Amino acid sequence: MNLQRNPEIVWRIEKRREADVLAAMERGEDVSEHGTVILIANGMMHQLNFVGGRIWALCDGSRSDEELFALLSGEFQVEAAELAADLTEFINDLTNREWLRRG
């Protein structure tokens, strides 16, 4: 079943930050600690970094895990095994938090 965002969670892409992060990536800087997507879940605010935010944005229920992986492989220059491990870890974390669901 495809991954879908919990509709109770309010979220937003921080466009100015995202532009800054993209520019930093172009310069080869580490941007893993820079949030570009904010989420409000159960009254608490959280951030996702650029890669996490991209996965989150793609989880609209229309894509299988394989399709997600294929899309991300085309967007990020990462070894396939590393990407698969990171994607699995991220999905497990967010499904455990009930921010993502299978449906």
Add this chain to the structure above:
Amino acid sequence: MADAITEQFSAPLTFNWTLSYRCNFSCSHCYSRDEVGEELPTSDLKRIIDILAGKQVPFINFGGGEPLIRPDLFEIAAYATEKGLNVSMNSNGWLLDLAAAQKLKASGFKSVGVSIDSAEAALHDDFRCMPGSYVKAVAALDALRAVGLRSTMSSVISRINYRHFRELLQLAREHGVHQVYLHNFKCSGRGFKNREELDLSPQEWKDFYVEALAVKAATSDLSISFDDPVISSLPGYEANPLVKGSSCGKLSLHLRPDGDITPCGFIPLVVGNILREDFDKMWYDSPILNAMRSKEAKGKCSGCGAFADCLGGCTARAFATTGDFCEPDPHCWK
């Protein structure tokens, strides 16, 4: 995840929106009861919603004045909901009967708050200067429950109730309330004039919060919220990981009835007008907002170990009592 980063957001998360200063009550602590101002027509309110939706502001909360005084409240809320915003409001409950609750639900409200300051009817009525207001407020909570609309309860903590907040929590439970906001007292407007009579001493604030945080930690059937940066050094306080100090000007802004933006309802400094000025320019470049976002420790805050988390406490209270954002919060007990 990237929870540790504190940076400026691209827009507020919440606009607290005073649609009108008009009110059928005349409360002792009200920040706005003595205010007067032009009110915008429905068409302009919709233009504002268009701007907020364009900036992806996710939440608007109508306050006042009494929001139900404006007959177009339902139309405005429905429009905002249609544009994807999450709409809530705070009311004194007087006009919130079953019919109004049904209309609020139909307009898309996500939650509606009712102000109740004491579980003793006479004390609430006296504080609100309105006989019968307690009964009406409780009935409003019941009306919201009857139509299946999430309710919250707002209680302004002051000398009349700080020893009896548990009774307020019990009242909330009995009437199906999901969340109780124990608001800190703001010395703005009438709250400033009546400060001597209503405000607690710093030590009383500390004692209240230590007790209330312990109750919160032991409570699972009701959500209890405080929004007071002065408590950030106390045990049991769950800090917002993304913003320290006052959230005003960082996570939230306030709209006046004429479209003027202020950092919050309790700071009477106009940043600009949302209908006449470029929003991004105000948000990113306002000297007022930027001063609030970059407070420097003054007075007893200098050298205080808590400053890194509380950033001087409530900016509105510091400003109201000293005229300076950076002075210490007068509620601080340190």
